[in-house]
Amino acid sequence: MRGTRGRTEDGTWELVTTPPGARLGAGVLRYRGFRLDMNRPQRRIELPSGMITLVVNLRDSVYVGPLDAEAPRPAFTSLVNGPRDSPAVGEHDGRLEGVEIHLAPWMAYSVLHTDMHELRGRMLTLPELLGRAGAELADRLAEARGWAGRFAVVDDVLARRIERGRAAAPQVSWAWQQLTRSDGLVPLGRLAAATGWSARTLEQRFRQQIGLSPKTASRVLRMQRVLRMLTAGAAPSAVAAACGFYDQAHLHRDVRAMTGSSPGEFLARRRRAARPVDRVPGRVTSALLH
Structure with a gap:
């Protein structure tokens, strides 16, 4: 388990990452814990990355929707971000804490117990998609002590989901x-x-x-x-x-x-970030927006 902390003019942040338990297999890519205590709202663009991301927030909500959405973006305390080939925007009030789970799409097929094309371009809460298992994951993460305890909860819940799910071909x-x-x-x-x-x-x-x-x-x-x-x-x-x-x-x-955005505009957005923004090393997943 590796952790980093930092401070910017906007506030403080902490990121903690760990590989999943060995019993889960190669398609469970990584877990990431996050804690942000910023003094102003944060807004970021989320890019298609080839991963399926499950997020459980332990305090406050995030507002997520398509980049070009005209209506207010819905609030999520937990989120499954389905496969996509277009950008989305996420925003919150600056205070956020939770756990992310990153899956290869073929492993998400086993974990989520649904055909993946039904999730294309969609964002759903964990209880909407997983039912009682989604609510259980959120409750157990809220009760767990420390990052190691939280990651152990994720290992346990995913192992049971994979055992009961359909394996990809x-x-x-x-x-x-x-x-x-x-x-x-x-x-x-x-x-x-x-x-x-x-x-x-x-x-x-x-x-x-x-x-x-x-x-x-x-x-x-x-x-x-x-x-x-x-x-x-x-x-x-x-x-x-x-x-x-x-x-x-x-x-x-x-x-x-x-x-x-154009390549130049995208790089300018990336340069504005005073803290890590990519969810997984080796992938360009995000950029901060003003």
Whole structure:
């Protein structure tokens, strides 16, 4: 378990991360505890990342919705953020504490006990999706002592959910791993041939157990590579060439679709952050908004 703390002109923050228990398997990626005591509201853009995130807040609510939403964003004390290929916005009053659970989509299929395409682009509370198990997780986390106790609760609840759930097809989890390792650049025809399935069957199983089509999943994972390269200082022309875009205009269109801004605007938002904003190392998941 690793923890970091810091102070900015806005207040204090604490982040604690740990890998899950070994019995849970590779698809349970990471847990993260968070505590923010900021003196003004916080607002951040959340990007498609190829993960399914479950969040339990132990005090106060977050308000989450699509980036372009005109109506007020609904409040959540717990949240399942389904598979998506467009950005969302989350905001809160500055005081927040809770636990995040990060899952590969094929593992979320087992944990959540639902076809993943039904969750595409949606945000639901844990009790809405999991029923009594969702309420139990929130109650037990509120009662647990310290971060280690909270993470042990998550291990226990997930293990029971996985044991009772449907396992993803080995071909789906394997194909997802190949797409992840290649940043979405492996040809989909080759991927289907390697599974022994037709392209149509692969697409049907992907929608059921990942929530996105293989083509859309590849686009999300490729954008993660784009954003990593841009935030590391690579020139857009080099990024476009390395990531298989026709030209810079094509790159700019996809960046805007995934982040709600141009590459330059997105990098400017990232530079404003005085504290860590990405939920998982190696992925560009967020940027702060004013």
